[in-house]
Amino acid sequence: MAKTFKGRMVVPGSGRAPALVSHGGFNTLASYQSALMFGDKAVKCGDQNNPDIYKKSLVNAALCLPQTIGSTTGGMVFYAAGALGKLPAFMCFSKPIDSLAAAGVIMADVWTENHMPVVDSLGDEFLETVKTGDMLTLSEDGTVTVG
Numbered sequence: 001m002a003k004t005f006k007g008r009m010v011v012p013g014s015g016r017a018p019a020l021v022s023h024g025g026f027n028t029l030a031s032y033q034s035a036l037m038f039g040d041k042a043v044k045c046g047d048q049n050n051p052d053i054y055k056k057s058l059v060n061a062a063l064c065l066p067q068t069i070g071s072t073t074g075g076m077v078f079y080a081a082g083a084l085g086k087l088p089a090f091m092c093f094s095k096p097i098d099s100l101a102a103a104g105v106i107m108a109d110v111w112t113e114n115h116m117p118v119v120d121s122l123g124d125e126f127l128e129t130v131k132t133g134d135m136l137t138l139s140e141d142g143t144v145t146v147g
Contacts, residue, residue: 078108
């Protein structure tokens with residue numbers, strides 16, 4: 001049975017993709033470093049401290065996470081990933097997006113040819129419900145349907 005969650009659109013858009021779920025904070029630099037520096041075309045998560053998504057492809061997935069963590073480079077990593085066409089299909093934050101991640105996803109949307117919708121504030125129940133592999137649908141009003 002499908003379940004819906006309503007969030008706030010940070011980068012407008014819609015999409016449908018399989019979920020990739022991280023229950024811990026998403027370290028943007030550690031996750032993308034191999035893909036951006038060494039040309040990993042599959043864009044597998046390189047953050048060994050995030051067992052939920054380590055070595056799983058970030059591209060074409062609905063990346064579901066509580067929040068980002070790490071250094072101030074996080075925003076620029078999202079921008080660089082956008083410039084190289086290595087972004088997830090869309091991102092779903094259970095908590096409010098932090099300012100560095102917001103800046104990066106907005107820069108990627110405005111300054112690159114690649115579009116990645118982002119919704120935040122979906123709530124803790126969202127991450128308790130969604131499982132990696134579940135099909136997610138993101139509507140333009142910020143509704144995420146699981147299933």
